[in-house]
Amino acid sequence: MAGVWxxxxxxxQALELLGAGRSxxxxxxxxxxxxxxxxxxxxEEYISCGxxxxxxxxxxxPDQPFGAFLPVIxxxxxxxxPDLILFNATARGKEMAARLASRLGCGLCSSCTALAFDKxxxxxxxxxxxxxxxxxxxxxxxxxxxxxxxPPRSFEPAQPxxxxxxKTRELASPPASAVRIIERKPKEKIAKxxxxxxxxxxxxxxxxxxxxxxxxRELADALGGELGATRPLTEEVxxxxxxxxxxxxxxxxxxxxxVGLGVSGQVQHMTGVRGAKVVCAVNxxxxxxxxxxxxxxxxxNLYDVVPKLIAELKK
Amino acid sequence: MPTIVACFKWVVDEAYIRKGSDxxxxxxxxxxxIGEYDRNAIEEAVRLRDAGGGGSVIGVTVGxxxxxxxxxxxxxxxxxxxxxxxxxAFRDLEPSQTAGILAEVIRTRIPQYDLITCGEGSSDLYAxxxxxxxxxxxxxxxxxxxxxxxxxxxxxxxxxxxxxxVEVVEAPLxxxxxxxxxxxxxxxxxxxxxxxxxxxxxxxxxxxELAGSFDGVLKTAAMTASSxxxxxxxxxxxxxxIARFVDSxxxxxxxx
Numbered sequence: 050m051a052g053v054w055x056x057x058x059x060x061x062q063a064l065e066l067l068g069a070g071r072s073x074x075x076x077x078x079x080x081x082x083x084x085x086x087x088x089x090x091x092x093e094e095y096i097s098c099g100x101x102x103x104x105x106x107x108x109x110x111p112d113q114p115f116g117a118f119l120p121v122i123x124x125x126x127x128x129x130x131p132d133l134i135l136f137n138a139t140a141r142g143k144e145m146a147a148r149l150a151s152r153l154g155c156g157l158c159s160s161c162t163a164l165a166f167d168k169x170x171x172x173x174x175x176x177x178x179x180x181x182x183x184x185x186x187x188x189x190x191x192x193x194x195x196x197x198x199x200p201p202r203s204f205e206p207a208q209p210x211x212x213x214x215x216k217t218r219e220l221a222s223p224p225a226s227a228v229r230i231i232e233r234k235p236k237e238k239i240a241k242x243x244x245x246x247x248x249x250x251x252x253x254x255x256x257x258x259x260x261x262x263x264x265x266r267e268l269a270d271a272l273g274g275e276l277g278a279t280r281p282l283t284e285e286v287x288x289x290x291x292x293x294x295x296x297x298x299x300x301x302x303x304x305x306x307x308v309g310l311g312v313s314g315q316v317q318h319m320t321g322v323r324g325a326k327v328v329c330a331v332n333x334x335x336x337x338x339x340x341x342x343x344x345x346x347x348x349x350n351l352y353d354v355v356p357k358l359i360a361e362l363k364k
Numbered sequence: 365m366p367t368i369v370a371c372f373k374w375v376v377d378e379a380y381i382r383k384g385s386d387x388x389x390x391x392x393x394x395x396x397x398i399g400e401y402d403r404n405a406i407e408e409a410v411r412l413r414d415a416g417g418g419g420s421v422i423g424v425t426v427g428x429x430x431x432x433x434x435x436x437x438x439x440x441x442x443x444x445x446x447x448x449x450x451x452x453a454f455r456d457l458e459p460s461q462t463a464g465i466l467a468e469v470i471r472t473r474i475p476q477y478d479l480i481t482c483g484e485g486s487s488d489l490y491a492x493x494x495x496x497x498x499x500x501x502x503x504x505x506x507x508x509x510x511x512x513x514x515x516x517x518x519x520x521x522x523x524x525x526x527x528x529x530v531e532v533v534e535a536p537l538x539x540x541x542x543x544x545x546x547x548x549x550x551x552x553x554x555x556x557x558x559x560x561x562x563x564x565x566x567x568x569x570x571x572x573e574l575a576g577s578f579d580g581v582l583k584t585a586a587m588t589a590s591s592x593x594x595x596x597x598x599x600x601x602x603x604x605x606i607a608r609f610v611d612s613x614x615x616x617x618x619x620x
């Protein structure tokens with residue numbers, strides 16, 4: 050029997066991948082095997098959400114990273130010989146997927162944006178972005194097994210079904226990894242998750258200094274929205290936290306309204322707002338790449354335009 | 365004094381890719397560049413060499429013979445020497461092939477090294493696979509998405525950024541790291557750097573000089589331009605323009 054395997058760290062990730070797996074498994078005639086940390090949830094939950102078999106990863110000593118599981122997972126995958134393996138495109142998921150792909154000698158479609166099974170050819174057809182989002186690359190695999198990483202929130206989490214049955218097995222503890230964790234610094238919780246925001250005002254390099262971002266915040270408040278940023282603001286000048294970085298190397302957002310202030314419109318950034326209903330821009334350079342990529346754009350100095358916009362909105 | 369291998373890729377500058385009328389990608393006016401993320405990998409290697417009071421940085425890249433310009437560009441960024449695996453067949457490689465070729469070059473040409481640095485992803489495919497694949501092929505530890513790095517006493521200490529925070533890790537050398545863009549600020553080479561780059565040793569290796577066939581397993585069935593164009597109505601920054609802007613958003617139902 051064909052197999053779809055999902056490998057996840059958390060319950061949420063596992064349920065999303067089960068959602069993805071269940072969209073393909075019936076057409077592939079495949080059973081779904083779920084490898085997930087034992088502590089995340091009882092196996093019955095994964096079984097009711099579509100898993101035919103749950104392989105539980107035991108707890109690790111505190112100094113061991115998730116990557117330590119690689120040899121144990123490799124052994125199971127080699128024995129089970131699945132057709133498709135799904136990982137989440139998280140930092141740990143991406144690293145493990147690439148290392149497993151190397152060990153299996155198989156292909157890996159990174160950050161897959163669309164996934165389908167072509168019954169006539171019997172192959173999985175995958176899509177992903179390339180050239181900073183300027184292109185869509187469609188891929189198939191010539192090897193039996195192919196691995197895919199799926200960005201968070203690409204698939205609806207699987208919902209439980211009545212009367213499902215499956216098997217459960219606990220995997221052995223892995224040998225110690227050469228990479229040891231000596232300290233974990235949990236992330237300070239950010240106030241808002243901009244991937245859920247209805248309106249986003251995004252600040253770009255057009256702002257002269259950090260204090261001026263108050264203007265962007267004021268417009269966001271007037272619109273009932275959240276503040277976002279381009280990569281230079283979060284990673285070069287560090288004016289805003291990295292969680293607010295929109296684009297290929299940040300988050301993908303789907304607001305009703307996106308307003309870019311002093312955002313030039315590089316493809317890596319704009320690919321992150323592809324899902325927005327309406328895209329607007331304020332930029333003083335009338336030749337900025339953002340103008341053809343937006344619905345409405347004001348050509349002008351944001352320091353002059355934004356206060357006027359706020360006044361107009363308050364009318 | 366560490367010997368550090370910095371991997372980099374000479375890529376199409378995506379800012380110059382146009383969308384052809386048939387929906388295909390138009391590469392006719394493209395320029396090339398060293399991958400944005402690879403500049404951080406080179407800079408970090410150079411920084412660690414200098415922090416270690418000497419040693420050397422060896423660049424390794426794979427590409428078609430036309431990518432020779434990229435070797436000189438890489439050398440102008442502070443590396444000491446470079447290996448360039450060049451072949452007309454080394455075009456549009458998938459990550460498993462690139463990693464395979466890099467591994468073979470490192471294994472056969474660089475007998476001793478302490479660290480290999482890679483960018484978090486290439487600027488063209490951004491598959492983020494080559495670093496961890498390379499580590500597996502060489503059988504050495506791997507630490508990805510590093511934002512801070514130091515070497516000491518045969519070990520590396522790295523801060524790797526993950527979804528739930530930061531993991532501070534240690535690993536024995538040699539090892540592979542992939543670095544995040546904010547680990548450093550890559551230098552911009554000056555005229556002197558460019559002139560000096562021409563005098564540094566660069567070795568070109570042909571496919572026939574490497575053992576292995578480097579076959580791929582993925583097939584690109586199509587590469588099409590993504591459509592991001594919108595109506596693009598430009599408005600003036602005067603009272604009429606601003607009124608029309610706000611009115612348009614109300615009509616589209618996105619503001620109250």
